[in-house]
Amino acid sequence: MKAHLYTDWRDIPDAARGTVAALGNFDGVHLGHAHLLRTLQAARPEGELAVVTFEPHPRELFRPQDPPFRLTLPDERFSALVALGVRRVFQIPFTPEFSAMSAEEFVTGVLHAGLGVQHVACGADFAFGHRRRGDVAFLAQEAHDLGIGLTVVPALCDTAGPYSSTRIRRLLQEGYPERAAEELGRAWSIRGVVEHGDKRGRLLGFPTANIALGRHLEPARGVYAVSVRMGDGRVCPGVANIGRRPTINDGQVSRLEVHLLDFDGDLYGQTLSVALHTLLREERRFDGLDALRAQIARDTQAARDYLLATGGA
Known part of the structure; x- marks a missing residue:
């Protein structure tokens, strides 16, 4: 089945609604992200697997003076997600206007009304909405009220701690692409x-x-x-x-x-x-x-x- 990319959450076709969607930035699409997607698929095997992500990365909007830090830009990220079985990627433009949206508006307006998701999954530290005021507890209550299922997935860890994009960036900057590949699941x-x-x-x-x-x-x-x-x-x-x-x-x-x-x-x-x-x-x-x-x-x-x-x- 062909995978699809959507960049306007206000104009989603009916065929793309009703997915089970993982939430996050997915920079790098590493083994921790793969674990999140596998856990979601296991929880809702009948659902069509999707991802809700953002472009640019919020850090690029809020801290434009920072040196470039991205592991994957949109095309590479999309390819990596598709390789993990994702069939629909909702890539939300992270604009100043979107960043001002409240946590409640994100759940009700974007996830529910805009994308029509039936179930979502995220890590325990997922935060969203204006000034990151929405947390997992808030998401759980709002999703329940709207009839959206929720799976909170513990981080995948090894002896060094949780897999993370930050850890992989450090390995690459220190000259260890082989070790970065082990954590990405690919070069x-x-x-x-x-x-x-x-x-x-x-x-x-x-x-x-x-x-x-x-x-x-x-x-x-x-x-x-x-x-x-x-x-x-x-x-x-x-x-x-x-x-x-x-x-x-x-x-x-x-x-x-x-x-x-x-x-x-x-x-x-x-x-x-x-x-x-x-x-x-x-x-x-x-x-x-x-x-x-x-x-x-x-x-x-x-x-x-x-x-x-x-x-x-």
């Missing part, structure tokens, strides 16, 4: 459109596809073994650099540059999803382009060896 990916760069990679003998990090979290700077999923579904092995290219004094903006192994073609304008598998080395400055070229050759071989050994691509 972490950056999805974006290939832009024109300065063609310096081509001059060095290693042409690269350049993708802006944009609102994505910036992981540890350095060189990674990656796999690249293209728009047609093909997956290619690759080696990527994330950083500011100190050898050529590239400035203050970090970028993702990925060289696809054994690939020859035009990628400009295409949307790629670049999955990080391991950090091969940290970013550093080299004494000239010849030294940089030699290191890129070593990095490329290291990425090839790693991906062949692990089946990463």
